[in-house]
Amino acid sequence: MPVVLATVRDMEALRKKLGRAQGKIGRNPDGNATKQIRLRLRVPGYAADDADRLAADLAKAANRGKAPDASALLRSLIGDPIETVTGSVNTIVEVKQKQVLVTTDRSPLGQWVDIADVEAGLEKLHAQGSVLVTVDELGHRSSFVGAVLATIPGTVVSLRPAIVTLHDPKFPVRIRKFTVLDGSAQVTTRKExxxxxxxxxxxxxxxxxxxxxxxxxxxxxxxxxxxxxxxxxxxxxxxxxxxxxxxxxxxxxxxxxxxxxxxxxxxxxxxxxxxxxxxxxxxxxxxxxxxxxxxxxxxxxxxxxxxxxxxxxx
Structure with missing residues (x-):
C-alpha cells in the first residue's frame, strides 16, 4: 500500500513500522532479521529518468519566496473558470474582505468560502513545498483551495493522492508534443x-x-x-x-x-x-x-x- 510521505509527521515511527513488516519476510532460522529492501519513490514533477535533476534540485536551498496575498490572487481569478484536481469547474464571482463567492455546477448561485482558508493553504504550500488536497490539510473547501493553489506559477499537480507541489517558477515543464497541430473546435462567440x-x-x-x-x-x-x-x-x-x-x-x-x-x-x-x-x-x-x-x-x-x-x- 503506497505511503504518502507528505502526510507523515514521524519518520522514525515509519522506519520502525517498515522494519517490523519486512522482518517476517523470507526469514532464515540460521540468520538474522536484517534485510535489504527496495523503496520506490514517486516525486511530483519528476519522471523515472529525472534522477540527476531531482538530486540537483534537492541539493539547492529551498527558495519558495513569500506567499502571495490571498485577496489579490482571488481577485485576479474573478470570472475565470478554475479546475479542481478532479476536473470540476469553480468560478469566483465576488471577493469581499473576508469571504469569496464561488459558483460550481452543483451550486450555480454560489457559496461563500472564507479567505482565511485560502491564506492558510498558501502559507502551508510555501512553508512545506507541497500540500495534500484533503479536508484535513486544507479545510472543508479543500477542492476549491487546491484549485486556487494550482494557479500559482511553478506548481505541479499530481493525482492518487492529489498533491499540489510548488517549484521555482522556472521549473522545466514537460511540454506535450503533438503529431497533428491543426484541429477543429466549437467556439463560443460574443455576439454583441x-x-x-x-x-x-x-x-x-x-x-x-x-x-x-x-x-x-x-x-x-x-x-x-x-x-x-x-x-x-x-x-x-x-x-x-x-x-x-x-x-x-x-x-x-x-x-x-x-x-x-x-x-x-x-x-x-x-x-x-x-x-x-x-x-x-x-x-x-x-x-x-x-x-x-x-x-x-x-x-x-x-x-x-x-x-x-x-x-x-x-
Whole structure:
C-alpha cells in the first residue's frame, strides 16, 4: 500500500513500522532479521529518468519566496473558470474582505468560502513545498483551495493522492508534443462584441484611450468591459453604451483587467503601487493616477463601482 510521505509527521515511527513488516519476510532460522529492501519513490514533477535533476534540485536551498496575498490572487481569478484536481469547474464571482463567492455546477448561485482558508493553504504550500488536497490539510473547501493553489506559477499537480507541489517558477515543464497541430473546435462567440466596438469608436478610425487619454488607431484599442463580461447579466451585456470603454493595448487594458488601476466615484483613475514597485511600470501608473476617465458618467458608475470592489487591488 503506497505511503504518502507528505502526510507523515514521524519518520522514525515509519522506519520502525517498515522494519517490523519486512522482518517476517523470507526469514532464515540460521540468520538474522536484517534485510535489504527496495523503496520506490514517486516525486511530483519528476519522471523515472529525472534522477540527476531531482538530486540537483534537492541539493539547492529551498527558495519558495513569500506567499502571495490571498485577496489579490482571488481577485485576479474573478470570472475565470478554475479546475479542481478532479476536473470540476469553480468560478469566483465576488471577493469581499473576508469571504469569496464561488459558483460550481452543483451550486450555480454560489457559496461563500472564507479567505482565511485560502491564506492558510498558501502559507502551508510555501512553508512545506507541497500540500495534500484533503479536508484535513486544507479545510472543508479543500477542492476549491487546491484549485486556487494550482494557479500559482511553478506548481505541479499530481493525482492518487492529489498533491499540489510548488517549484521555482522556472521549473522545466514537460511540454506535450503533438503529431497533428491543426484541429477543429466549437467556439463560443460574443455576439454583441462587433456592435460594441462599432459603438465605442463611433465611426472613427482612431480614438483616445478612455484611461490614459492618448490617441491610437482603432486596431490598438480594445472594447474593454468595465465589469467582467462573464459575470454580467444579459441586460448588462446589452447595456452597450455604459458597460465598456476603449482601452489601449499599450498597458491600460491589462492594468485595468489585473486590478492595478481602477476609476473612483469622481471619475478619476486610481493606481495601486505595490511595495518595492519601480521602473517603467511605476512611471506609467504615476502618469495614470488622477487622470479623468473618458468613460465615467452616472450611468456607467455602477460598473466602475463593481470593478473597485472586486478587481482593484488597492
Amino acid at each position: 462584441q462587433r456592435e460594441l466596438r462599432r459603438l465605442l469608436l463611433g465611426g472613427r478610425t482612431a480614438a483616445p484611450c478612455d484611461l490614459c487619454g492618448h490617441d491610437y488607431p482603432g486596431d490598438f484599442l480594445v472594447a474593454a468591459h468595465i465589469k467582467k463580461r462573464s459575470l454580467c447579466t444579459d441586460d448588462e451585456r446589452n447595456d452597450l453604451t455604459n458597460v465598456a470603454m476603449l482601452a489601449c493595448k499599450f498597458g491600460c487594458d491589462s492594468l485595468f483587467e489585473s486590478g492595478h488601476i481602477t476609476v473612483d466615484d469622481t471619475g478619476r483613475v486610481l493606481s495601486w503601487f505595490e511595495d518595492g514597485l519601480r521602473g517603467r511600470l511605476r512611471d506609467h501608473l504615476n502618469q495614470l493616477h488622477g487622470r479623468p476617465c473618458g468613460a465615467h458618467r452616472t450611468s456607467s458608475q455602477p460598473y466602475f463601482a463593481w470593478h473597485r470592489d472586486n478587481v482593484y487591488r488597492g
